[in-house]
Amino acid sequence: MILVWLILIPFLGGLLCWQAERWGDQAPRWIALGTMLFVLVISVVVWLTDDVSLPVAGGGQWMLEWRAPWIPRFGIEIHLAMDGLSLILVALTGFLGALAVLCSWHEIAHRVGFFHLNLLFILGGVVGVFLALDLFLFFLFWEMMLVPMYFLIALWGHSGSAGQTRIRAATRFFIYTQASGLLMLVSIVALVFVHLSNTGELSFSYDTLRGTDIPDALAPWLMLGFFVAFAVKLPVVPFHGWLPDAHAQAPTAGSVDLAGILLKTAAYGILRFALPLFPEESQAFAPVAMTLGLVGVIYGAVLACGQQDIKRLIAYTSISHMGFVLIALYSGSELAIQGAIVLMVAHALSSAGLFILSGQLYERIHTRDMRMMGGLWGRIPVLPGFTVCFVAASLGMPATANFVGEFMILFGTFPGAPVVVVIASAGLVLAAIYSLLLMQRVHFGSEYRPGPLAGPDVREYGMLLVLLVLTLVVGLYPQPLLDTTAAVAAPVSQLFTDSADLAARAGEVN
Amino acid sequence: MLTLANLIALLPLIVVGTTAVVIMLGVAWQRNHGLTAVLSAAGLVLALICVPVAATALSSPPLMIMDDLAVMGSVLVLLCALVTVALSHHYLTGYIGPREEFYLLLMCAVTGALGLVASNHLATLFISLELLSMPLYGMLAYSFRAERSLEAGIKYLILSAAATAFLLFGMALIYARTGRLDLASLAGLATSFDVWTLAGAVLMLVGLGFKLSIIPFHLWTPDVYQGGPAPATIFLATVSKLAVFVLLLRLVMVAPVFDSNWLRTLVTVLALLTMLGGNLLALFQSNLKRLLGYSSIAHFGYLMVAIVVGGTLAVETVGVYLITYLVTTLAAFGVVTQLSSPFRGEDAAGLHHYRGLFWRRPWLAAVMTVSFLSLAGIPLTAGFIGKFYVLALGVSESRWWLVGGIVAGSAIGLFYYLRVMVTLYLPEPGMRRRDATNDWGSRIGGLTLLVVAVLILVLGVYPTPMIDWVAGLSTLPR
Numbered sequence: 001m002i003l004v005w006l007i008l009i010p011f012l013g014g015l016l017c018w019q020a021e022r023w024g025d026q027a028p029r030w031i032a033l034g035t036m037l038f039v040l041v042i043s044v045v046v047w048l049t050d051d052v053s054l055p056v057a058g059g060g061q062w063m064l065e066w067r068a069p070w071i072p073r074f075g076i077e078i079h080l081a082m083d084g085l086s087l088i089l090v091a092l093t094g095f096l097g098a099l100a101v102l103c104s105w106h107e108i109a110h111r112v113g114f115f116h117l118n119l120l121f122i123l124g125g126v127v128g129v130f131l132a133l134d135l136f137l138f139f140l141f142w143e144m145m146l147v148p149m150y151f152l153i154a155l156w157g158h159s160g161s162a163g164q165t166r167i168r169a170a171t172r173f174f175i176y177t178q179a180s181g182l183l184m185l186v187s188i189v190a191l192v193f194v195h196l197s198n199t200g201e202l203s204f205s206y207d208t209l210r211g212t213d214i215p216d217a218l219a220p221w222l223m224l225g226f227f228v229a230f231a232v233k234l235p236v237v238p239f240h241g242w243l244p245d246a247h248a249q250a251p252t253a254g255s256v257d258l259a260g261i262l263l264k265t266a267a268y269g270i271l272r273f274a275l276p277l278f279p280e281e282s283q284a285f286a287p288v289a290m291t292l293g294l295v296g297v298i299y300g301a302v303l304a305c306g307q308q309d310i311k312r313l314i315a316y317t318s319i320s321h322m323g324f325v326l327i328a329l330y331s332g333s334e335l336a337i338q339g340a341i342v343l344m345v346a347h348a349l350s351s352a353g354l355f356i357l358s359g360q361l362y363e364r365i366h367t368r369d370m371r372m373m374g375g376l377w378g379r380i381p382v383l384p385g386f387t388v389c390f391v392a393a394s395l396g397m398p399a400t401a402n403f404v405g406e407f408m409i410l411f412g413t414f415p416g417a418p419v420v421v422v423i424a425s426a427g428l429v430l431a432a433i434y435s436l437l438l439m440q441r442v443h444f445g446s447e448y449r450p451g452p453l454a455g456p457d458v459r460e461y462g463m464l465l466v467l468l469v470l471t472l473v474v475g476l477y478p479q480p481l482l483d484t485t486a487a488v489a490a491p492v493s494q495l496f497t498d499s500a501d502l503a504a505r506a507g508e509v510n
Numbered sequence: 511m512l513t514l515a516n517l518i519a520l521l522p523l524i525v526v527g528t529t530a531v532v533i534m535l536g537v538a539w540q541r542n543h544g545l546t547a548v549l550s551a552a553g554l555v556l557a558l559i560c561v562p563v564a565a566t567a568l569s570s571p572p573l574m575i576m577d578d579l580a581v582m583g584s585v586l587v588l589l590c591a592l593v594t595v596a597l598s599h600h601y602l603t604g605y606i607g608p609r610e611e612f613y614l615l616l617m618c619a620v621t622g623a624l625g626l627v628a629s630n631h632l633a634t635l636f637i638s639l640e641l642l643s644m645p646l647y648g649m650l651a652y653s654f655r656a657e658r659s660l661e662a663g664i665k666y667l668i669l670s671a672a673a674t675a676f677l678l679f680g681m682a683l684i685y686a687r688t689g690r691l692d693l694a695s696l697a698g699l700a701t702s703f704d705v706w707t708l709a710g711a712v713l714m715l716v717g718l719g720f721k722l723s724i725i726p727f728h729l730w731t732p733d734v735y736q737g738g739p740a741p742a743t744i745f746l747a748t749v750s751k752l753a754v755f756v757l758l759l760r761l762v763m764v765a766p767v768f769d770s771n772w773l774r775t776l777v778t779v780l781a782l783l784t785m786l787g788g789n790l791l792a793l794f795q796s797n798l799k800r801l802l803g804y805s806s807i808a809h810f811g812y813l814m815v816a817i818v819v820g821g822t823l824a825v826e827t828v829g830v831y832l833i834t835y836l837v838t839t840l841a842a843f844g845v846v847t848q849l850s851s852p853f854r855g856e857d858a859a860g861l862h863h864y865r866g867l868f869w870r871r872p873w874l875a876a877v878m879t880v881s882f883l884s885l886a887g888i889p890l891t892a893g894f895i896g897k898f899y900v901l902a903l904g905v906s907e908s909r910w911w912l913v914g915g916i917v918a919g920s921a922i923g924l925f926y927y928l929r930v931m932v933t934l935y936l937p938e939p940g941m942r943r944r945d946a947t948n949d950w951g952s953r954i955g956g957l958t959l960l961v962v963a964v965l966i967l968v969l970g971v972y973p974t975p976m977i978d979w980v981a982g983l984s985t986l987p988r
Contacts, residue, residue: 073977074902140889147888154932171928178888179921185898186913189905 002042003066003080006090009039010097010124014117021113032101032116038125040094047087047484061487063087070137074192075203079134084484085341086130089261089268089287092348093130096260097123100253102463103356107252107363108156112313115156118148122257129257129265135188138273142229143181145262149254150174157212157249158368169245176242180232187225189444191277194218210276223278223285230274233266234322237296247315248368252359254301255311259318259351267325271337271492275329279495282330288331290420296323301430305437310358310368314351317394319404320427321347324409327420331413332496334408337489338482339408345481346393346401346474353390353467357383360460361442364453370438375447381455384443386464393471395435396428512571517565519576521560522584523624530617531552537610546610547599550617558588558626575630578983582829583627583756586836590748590865591620593840596958597847598741600950604852605653612652613803616643616745623753632681632691635757639677639721641750642750643670650734651741656856662737665941669720669730677717683710684767696765703767711767718761721754722810723803724780725787732795733984737805740857743799747806747839752832755813759828762817769820778818781912785811785919792926799859802842805885808923809835812900812916819907822984827899829980830973834884834896837965841881844959845874846945851955858944861930866938871946875934877963884966886927887920892969895976 013035017028019220043215050063070078082090100119124147134136150170157166188204195212196202203209214222232239247255275282282289300319307313321343328340360383361376362368377384393400396407406428414421455465474481517524532553533546565581594616602609622641629635647670651663685691687707688754703711716727735743743753755830762768788808795801813831816824847866868875884893904913950956969976 070972071974071977073974073981140894143889143894147883150928151932151935155935167932170932171925174928175921175924178924179917182901182917182920186901186905186917189898189902193902193906 001066002046003064006039006042007080007124007128007131009035009042010120010127012459013038014120014124017116017120020115021111025109025112028116029101029105032120033098033381035120036094036097038094039123039127040091040098041386043087043091043094044342046082048093049280059493070134074136075201075205076136077134077205078137079205080131080137081133082131083488084486085268085271085488088341088345088481088484089264090127092264092345093123093126093261096256096348096352099352099356099463099467103256103359104251104253104456107359111155115152116501118151118255119257121145121148122152123261126257126261126265129510130268133206134204135192135206135209135273138269139181139185139188141300142184142265142269143178145265146174146177146181149257150411152254152257153246153250156251157254158362165245166249169242169249173242173246174214176232176239176312179237180229183225184229187222190218190222190225206273212277214278219281220279220285223281226269226274226277227285227289230266231292233269234326235266235296235319236292236322236326237299237319238292239509240300240319244312244315247355248309248312248316252355252362255314255355255359256352259314259355260348263318263322264348266342267322267329267340270326270329271340271488275492276495280499283332283496286330286332290327290417293323293330294328294423294427296320296326297427298323298430298470301427301434304434305430308370308441308442310361310370310373310438311355312360313370313434314354317345318351320349320431321394322503323427324406324424327417327424328409331409331416332493332500333412333416334489334493336409336412337492338485339405339410339412341405341485341489342401342408342474342478342481343405346405346471347466349471349474350390350393350400350402353386353464353471354394356460356463356467357387357390362455365449370441372448373442374445375443376453377443379451380453381448382461383456384455386468387443388439389468390471391435391439393475395431399472399475401471401478404475404478435442513569513673515888516571517570519564519569520571520574521564522557523621525557525560526553526588526617526624526837529557529964530614530621533610533614533617537608537614541608541610543602543609544599548611550595550613553597553617554592554620555587558585558592558845561585561588570630573631574625574628574632576628578985579756579760579825580628582980583753584624586752586832587620587623587749589628590752590836590840591616591623591745593844593958593962594741594745594749594888597744597844597955600851600947600953600955601739601741601847604854609653612649612741615648615652618784619645619649619745620749623749625755626753629757630693632685632693634703636674636681639757640674642753643674643721644943646670646742646750649745650738652742653739653853653855653867656737659735659739660732660737665730665737666734666834673727674712674715674722675717676720679711680713680715680717683713684744685705686710691762693761696767703770703842707767708770708773711773714761715758715768715773715777718754718758719780722751722758723807724810724814725807728784728788728807731803731807732791732800732919734763736797736799736859739853740799740843740850740859744840744843744847745868745892747802747843751806751810752836755828755832758817759825762820763825774818777814778909778912781811781814781818782915783811784808784814785915786922787811789919789926793922795926796861797859798846798861798864798930799843801861801930802839802846805923805926805936805955806835806839808919809885811919812897815900815904815909815912815916818912819903819909821907823903823906826977826981826984827903829984830899830977833976833980834840834966834969837962837969838881838884838891838893839965841877841959841962842885843956844962845878845881847949848874848956849944851946851950854944861933862939863944864930865933867934867938869935869938873951873960874946877959878934879931880963880966882931884970886924890967890970891974892966894970895973935948 020027065081067079128141151168328336406508625638653659720727792804884891887893887897
């Protein structure tokens, strides 16, 4: 039942925020903050009380499970389950959700209640994505979080020029994700009907469909349907068109959610659904996926170097980092997959930090254009120091969580795909370049405009400090995180070795 | 000879027809707008109550059949007509001319629709279709002092007449080959067809395609949708299309001539054209009623998948999709009606009328948002269940072209649905626009609208009762 509440709490909180607007602007903010902290506390309590590092044996994969029939006509259930990976990501959602509320405390001044309704609906949808095990339910949450995100960008976004661009960015975001999502729905339905014709059982359950024997001609297409949906959201390079615009136009809270959590739903989807449902096809597809990841690493980094808009720059670095995650997920090595999970968490923290910083800069100097910054080091206290720290995290400096993640990814992938690792390492060099460019243009150089600016208040200081501490803690002592997710990474890499064995044996027989 | 059992099977039809007569007499005796509306609603409710009774009748009357498909069609027709009546009342209070005749026309058209969903013979098919269409000309041109309304009525009249000609010609060809007009004997036709039978089938398809505004027979749709008074447009978009589609489904299911491979390919192409064309044409519309017209074209394109595929699941899909389409369309047009009520010349359908609606009429805007989300097929709304059904149907029969068309059409469709939706939330412009009256929420039309909107959400979240009901009625027509 606790799983149901994890999903329901943000939705109920959102409705409450909407109605609370009549008691003043502060009420929705406090309610939203309380709601997200509640989600965070619940997941931390679950983490502390349940033993997550239990070995996977038979049906004991899930720490918590809840199911109830929903649409029996198609064998659709409300089936929620939690393992270490979902737990980490739900906790992350709660944490970043609270940060998103905090960082828009002063930024959002009008229609506060409706804003928080949308914000909390996004977070509720994301929690649903991380917990849903029924494929229909998963798709439902996957699509559902788009609508509030659309409103968030379209209504509270920064109107770049002429006021039309944020709606354009929001529309593009929506169409990209929704259309690719429909492809996934087609794949899901096709998978279900293949299973129906094999066994006569109509079911959308993850456990039931996992062993489906799909005809060889159909299987790669179904796998692609899933992959494209996740690739758009991750984003993988040919499908990344929506991301920079969406980030650039979104309010700070939207950017934090997008980079911190929404992109992670895609990686989660690959890990939870695309790989286990189609192990052999994924194995065959791995070289392509890794190449795409590689392209993403380099392309994102190179384009980040050339950006003038600080939020676009951070958006392109996200593409680069998610390229690493993609490489790791398809490498099939347990170490690399664990590295990918660490990098997901690390990237959520560091990119949230950078977006919050750029939001705070915007509140002070009312621009995101780096040509109109410069020399801020002497003008603002404290913030430049934080920027250095998060930039260092973003470029993968040792002692930060990002370093652990990237190191594990490269180390784990090397035995299987040395060439990929060698080229991807070049991405690290580029990461250093764009990070230093960011520092140089914003905080050093000649002052664009003289005069001191206000330093961070307690709220801003606190948000950044907590993010920084978490980055360092995960960077210095990642073991608890690795223990929690070990039970998830092992079976996925097992899938790869199994199907490799199968393929080898088939080769011998032939 | 008609027996008592036959009459029982015809009970809903008789009740509605009687109501029409009573209204006519009432108008002749003394005009009373409110009473007429209540009378029509009462007639429709009574007919609704009679449907289960009619379904249990032992024998069907000659030329008609009261099977599961007809029951489903009748219930939906009556419910939609009921909502139309509820919405019409407030709208017509502002109308200067005679108001009561609108209900008379409406009841006649409902009679036609009820006959159409139950017709089992080409003669009843034709008569019912005309009985449905004729009053619609009057309803569309009801506010004839407005140029556009008159244009809509006349346009629909002429194109509808052309369609009827096609339909009649098709029937004549089939009759020339077989010498029979009842659907049962059409079912008995051999499975190899000559050119004349095929030509007849295609011509009938063209005639019905006009009514359903299948591309390339859609040209009338946007103008008629835009010009007709809002309640008439609602009726056209829901009852008329629904009845014709049920009939088309029956034809395809029963008569093997519609099942030939060649014709199937033709319908597939038409379906693809319709779903893509409808969405593309809607992209840059700035009049909401036109936009909804194009959107309805696209939706019937999706529904055509069921015609291509056939089988029990197809009947179920049609049922579910029609229900979701109907509630969605009723809600969307209902908001337009509320904003245009009471009648003051041309309807408030320009997109600029809706700018910032959320900040002055939050509930109406919420209804509009829900209905547009449903039109776009976003989860947790009824529209998603419908879209899921159509996709499942296409996938289960491996019709990948159609599945691709649905995906592409939905992606294109999102663009304009989102455009309308975000308009509702934009800052309100300074000048005063047309607006709903302050008491809209406490009037019967407003309450009905809220019920319909809640229904969209309920069907989206918990569709099991609807699915069970439709699945129970989804036996193939005999």
